[in-house]
Amino acid sequence: DSGVTQTPKHLITATGQRVTLRCSPRSGDLSVYWYQQSLDQGLQFLIQYYNGEERAKGNILERFSAQQFPDLHSELNLSSLELGDSALYFCASSVAASYQETQYFGPGTRLLVL
Amino acid sequence: GQNIDQPTEMTATEGAIVQINCTYQTSGFNGLFWYQQHAGEAPTFLSYNVLDGLEEKGRFSSFLSRSKGYSYLLLKELQMKDSASYLCAVRERGSTLGRLYFGRGTQLTVWP
Numbered sequence: 001d002s003g004v005t006q007t008p009k010h011l012i013t014a015t016g017q018r019v020t021l022r023c024s025p026r027s028g029d030l031s032v033y034w035y036q037q038s039l040d041q042g043l044q045f046l047i048q049y050y051n052g053e054e055r056a057k058g059n060i061l062e063r064f065s066a067q068q069f070p071d072l073h074s075e076l077n078l079s080s081l082e083l084g085d086s087a088l089y090f091c092a093s094s095v096a097a098s099y100q101e102t103q104y105f106g107p108g109t110r111l112l113v114l
Numbered sequence: 115g116q117n118i119d120q121p122t123e124m125t126a127t128e129g130a131i132v133q134i135n136c137t138y139q140t141s142g143f144n145g146l147f148w149y150q151q152h153a154g155e156a157p158t159f160l161s162y163n164v165l166d167g168l169e170e171k172g173r174f175s176s177f178l179s180r181s182k183g184y185s186y187l188l189l190k191e192l193q194m195k196d197s198a199s200y201l202c203a204v205r206e207r208g209s210t211l212g213r214l215y216f217g218r219g220t221q222l223t224v225w226p
Contacts, residue, residue, distance in 0.1 A: 002156065033213075043157070043201065043216040056213050090156060102147070103214065105156035 003027065004093050004106035012112045018079040021109045025072055025093030031055070032074040033094075033103060034066055038087040049074055050096070081113045116140045118217035120202050125223045126192050134187045134200050134220045142207030147214060148176050148187045149201040157201055160187065189222075197224045 003026035013019055025032050034046040036059075045058035049068035060066075063081075068074040078085060090108045094101035117139040126132040138146070145164040149157035161169055163178035163185060175188040187200055199219040206215065 002158070004156075042218040043203075045213055045215070048213060058213065088154075102159050102162060104159065105149075107156050108154075110154070 002104040002106065004029075004091060004104055006089075006091050006106040006109050008109060009107065010110050010112075012114065013081060014114055015081055015083060017081050017113075018077065019081065019111065021076040021078070021089055021091075021111075023074045023076070023091030023093075023106055025074070025091075026104055029093035029095050029104075030072065031094045031096060031101070032068055032072070033092040034060075034074070034076050035090045035092065035105075036087050037090060037108075038084075041087075043090070046076070078111070083113050086111055086113045116204055116206060116215040118202055118204055118215060120200075120217045120220045122218070123221045123223070125225060127225050128192055128194060130192050131188065131190050132192060132222065134189070134202075134222065136185045136187070136202030136217060138183050138185070138202070138204045138217075140183075140204055140206050140215075143180055143183075143204065144207035145205040146176075146178055146185050147203040147205070148174075148185075149203060149216075151199045151201055151219065152197075153199070160200075192224045194224050194226065197222060 005024045030051045037043045046060040048056040066076045088108045091106045092103040120136045148160040151157040161176035173190045201219045202217040203214040
């Protein structure tokens with residue numbers, strides 16, 4: 001158990017819908033990262049927050065957005081869902097955002113868009 | 115950008131030793147990580163190398179050569195539970211702090 005929690009564990013929804021994925025980092029960690037993992041793309045970085053502020057953006061679609069709240073939990077919002085958005089979504093956290101920080105991953109949310 | 119390459123699949127038998135290679139090309143290297151991921155589960159941290167050489171942690175060791183853009187993960191005394199995907203990830207100097215670039219993973223199957 002990494003100490004990172006994610007909810008829900010599974011999510012089934014229809015195309016065009018909107019969902020929110022939640023992540024609570026390890027106690028004391030200020031930095032949160034979101035990743036998408038699909039069979040054909042591997043683990044892709046989406047976005048990073050550090051202490052409430054967006055720090056980096058990766059391959060995140062405009063239909064997706066995220067935020068980190070004052071209590072440091074983070075939410076990833078996915079809207080206008082398409083079949084291709086079906087994937088595992090992982091959240092990871094680290095103490096800060098320095099070069100040597102190890103990222104610890106949560107159990108993931110498995111999203112299925114029908 | 116980055117180009118991280120690792121074999122797609124490997125097989126080995128219980129008790130054996132296996133070496134999983136990873137090559138990378140990056141504009142500015144600042145650390146390489148290895149993660150283990152069982153199917154449908156979260157990646158778990160195995161090792162971190164930033165300087166050349168070998169880092170040993172029990173049955174697992176990781177090696178890095180920055181000049182060659184090359185790393186390997188060595189797994190000794192293989193056990194059935196080592197069957198998993200092994201992900202190589204590179205952190206790039208100059209990129210936003212923290213971002214990792216992952217390879218596609220090497221699926222290791224350990225046979226009895």
